[in-house]
């Protein structure tokens with residue numbers, strides 16, 4: 060049982076369920092307390108320790124089912140014996156094909172009923188991904204490591220088919236079909252373990268029971284294709300997300316900032332109470348907050364993303380040192396003061412009506428960059444993170460790569476957000492390829508999930 | 520009193536008036552064995568608070584409740600000095616104080632003399648213990664309910680975590696006070712915000728969802744003993760259908776129980792669309808929700 064649980068944990072971690080060692084130990088200590096023959100009790104112990112939010116429970120349930128049901132219970136086929144013989148034969152033939160390929164070998168064992176090597180592989184992918192993870196946006200490690208396994212899975216499927224076709228005459232067709240079905244199932248399980256099924260990850264978002272189009276969470280809807288009612292829902296979602304992000308930030312600050320006693324302040328306050336130090340003041344060490352400069356393309360489709368980003372950034376203003384924002388089509392204008400003098404929603408309306416730039420002009424990143432450099436370059440220094448949000452479509456005008464390089468060298472980080480679907484980034488008049496090589500980071504930003512992931516990274 | 524097994528836990532809770540699933544019983548049993556806190560999450564009215572009460576009943580322990588709210592701080596949760604009492608005592612023992620300072624040559628000396636006696640005034644006698652301190656200093660083991668912890672501020676959560684992990688608190692004037700008994704701790708949350716990972720790591724997690732039909736039926740029978748069997752069944756089925764609608768506020772177990780009482784008061788014997796319409800305000804708090812349910816009253820009671 061202990062082994063099984065450890066294997067499950069490895070597997071769950073590979074599927075991005077966060078389980079700490081302390082929690083594993085707790086679970087192992089508790090398992091002997093319950094009736095092992097009652098699966099619901101065992102399940103409850105694991106669930107209480109490994110899935111500590113509603114969100115995680117969904118994923119946990121999914122993995123639990125895969126691991127303890129699909130993986131453990133062997134087929135209810137009549138002729139289990141002959142199945143095993145053929146599975147073993149197939150495994151051996153798969154291993155013979157490519158002796159040196161660890162992924163394929165692990166998969167062959169897995170489909171023949173021995174999952175340990177494959178699970179080990181998943182675990183390595185996980186830890187590997189963890190150690191490579193650094194800074195915002197670079198959690199690609201685990202993802203990249205999955206590709207060879209996915210490829211090996213495809214290869215294995217192909218080899219199984221070839222084997223069965225090659226042994227057509229030796230195996231009875233009924234058995235052959237059974238074997239094929241069985242192996243297909245096993246491979247589907249293997250694939251499922253690797254690419255966890257996505258579950259909508261905001262419990263705040265309730266399913267709309269009527270509209271079947273609305274299956275996808277609001278977090279996945281593209282910003283540029285929203286109905287008015289979806290815009291409202293999105294705003295509500297953003298508001299609660301903002302609240303959560305603030306809480307997270309506060310907690311971090313609270314935990315960190317309990318500094319040493321501030322004797323001066325404590326004494327000064329004590330004067331109010333006849334010299335009794337009733338209020339004790341601690342020196343807070345404010346954690347480093349990011350200083351932001353945001354450059355928003357507000358032409359056409361980009362605006363639909365940019366406004367949500369401005370909404371979130373300014374709602375979280377106190378979590379940043381200072382946010383300065385600029386908008387452009389061709390000319391560029393600063394709009395920071397709108398946000399200083401109005402509520403966020405009102406300010407965003409004003410950006411479109413009162414920023415004083417020509418909206419009918421055709422987009423020109425080069426002109427914008429030249430103007431920005433001339434008028435606002437002082438906004439950029441070693442403490443600033445510069446965020447550009449735009450599709451990089453500049454109507455074939457001069458992209459002014461030099462200026463972008465200059466900005467990059469002056470600032471702390473330069474991040475480019477592109478609301479377009481990645482497929483279209485490098486087509487037509489897009490200068491994305493050029494700009495991409497200069498930026499510290501480039502991210503897609505076309506829906507709420509992408510946006511909020513970005514902002515979270517930015518804050519923490 | 521303690522639980523001996525999951526099954527035993529379940530029966531004990533049931534005897535205390537709480538109908539529960541095996542998962543709930545398992546988690547409660549584990550918490551009792553390992554002395555770990557339980558973090559109970561779930562929508563409003565599904566019986567999170569009630570669970571703590573049932574545990575305290577069945578373990579025959581006193582329940583101490585700390586209701587959380589925005590702005591709750593350590594002083595309110597832990598202890599306060601009783602200034603009034605301290606003041607009163609200083610007045611009464613004024614003569615004694617003069618005696619103490621009488622030998623002092625000058626003001627600093629006098630202050631030193633009084634300082635030598637301050638232990639007398641900052642002692643447990645003048646301390647007003649609040650729920651957290653009560654819970655860990657109690658002579659008999661208790662159940663500590665930290666209700667709606669998600670409403671407290673993150674700073675308070677961090678402080679709570681310290682108390683829950685160390686089972687002790689430090690009071691500057693008195694030193695460290697250790698727990699006499701480790702309390703059975705239940706924290707509840709409506710998921711207004713996520714709790715910190717550190718807190719979650721310390722706790723067993725339990726999510727209570729809206730009950731299934733069988734469980735809800737058992738709860739209705741337990742809490743509204745006079746109800747006719749057929750009506751209870753119809754009600755619970757109707758409730759399940761109402762919960763599947765797209766409502767602003769999904770009715771919970773408390774609404775089901777209120778509804779049962781209302782129907783009995785109106786002497787309804789079988790649930791009809793009319794009966795649903797008449798008692799709507801018990802189930803739905805929002806006007807639009809009520810309209811939706813009224814429009815679909817026939818489907819709700821499965822009248823075709």
Ligand SMILES: Nc1ncnc2c1ncn2[C@@H]1O[C@H](COP(=O)(O)OP(=O)(O)O)[C@@H](O)[C@H]1O
Pocket residue numbers: 536537538539562563564565566567568569570707738741742772773776
């Ligand atoms: N499993 C249960 N068994 C018996 N009564 C229950 C159960 N669940 C809920 N109730 C009843 O429902 C009402 C609401 O429960 P409560 O604990 O206040 O909800 P919560 O704290 O989750 O908001 C209480 O009156 C309680 O008696």
Ligand SMILES: [Mg+2]
Pocket residue numbers: 564567568569666707
């Ligand atoms: Mg409650």
